[in-house]
Amino acid sequence: MKTIGLLGGMHWESTAAYYHTINAVVREQIGGVHSAQCLICSVDYHPIRQSLVAGQWGDVAACRLRAAGFSRVGLVGTRQVMEQEFHREPLERLGLTVITSGEEERRWCHELIFRELWCGSPRAPDRKIMRRMLDGMAARGAQVLLVACTALAPHLTRADSPIPLWESDSPHVHEAALVGLEEVPLPE
Structure with a gap:
């Protein structure tokens, strides 16, 4: 070994x-x-x-998502994750359609991660907002939500999303x- x-x-x-x-x-x-x-x-x-600092995390995740039969992926994380090409490009290169939330929700999620999650668990009102954000991406066609943030992933459960959650590092x-x-x- x-x-x-x-x-x-x-x-x-x-x-x-x-x-x-x-x-x-x-x-x-x-x-x-x-x-x-x-x-x-x-x-x-x-x-x-x-x-x-950003890494090349998307290739393995994209291959696994494609192999599982997904074609439309909701991307959740910091603003850099949801907005910059280095996170989206590996997914799109393998034919996945990437769906993110609106600009205001992306800003809110980014602030939540750095304001609250690095120091503990989300408050109940924030959890409700997160659920609405995830519901919105599912309503726009996401089949799976790729959680690309190590601070956010431990705080999300199946109950928070109408579609499967995948942690990008898994x-x-x-x-x-x-x-x-x-x-x-x-x-x-």
Whole structure:
């Protein structure tokens, strides 16, 4: 088994969830008392937030969404996620139609993430607004909602959305577990 390097700290709850998912895949694949060989490096998100460093997260997520039969994806996250091309382009390149909320809702969601979610859970009124936003994207044809924000994803449940929720990093975490088990080659 290979050692998996996991960069954490973007939102510590997500790091814990990724670690859990990797080990769940290992248990599912080989059973027993096996667990993943992981090295976790947790970083302080504050400097990253200041520069809003973006990564190429969309390719794996897009492939998994297409393989699951989805063609119209609601995209939820910060304003950068919902508005800038580097998040939309990998999805659109594989033929997915990307649906986002209106400008005012995008601004509200961005502020919610940085004002409230980095410090705890959303308040009940904010949860109602989020549900309306997700309902709106479903009404405009989204078949699935891709939650591309590690601060937002842990706070959304099936009850919050009329359509399936996919966390954008989940396909990467699953793929990392398979690479660690040497079942798939490292990406080029």
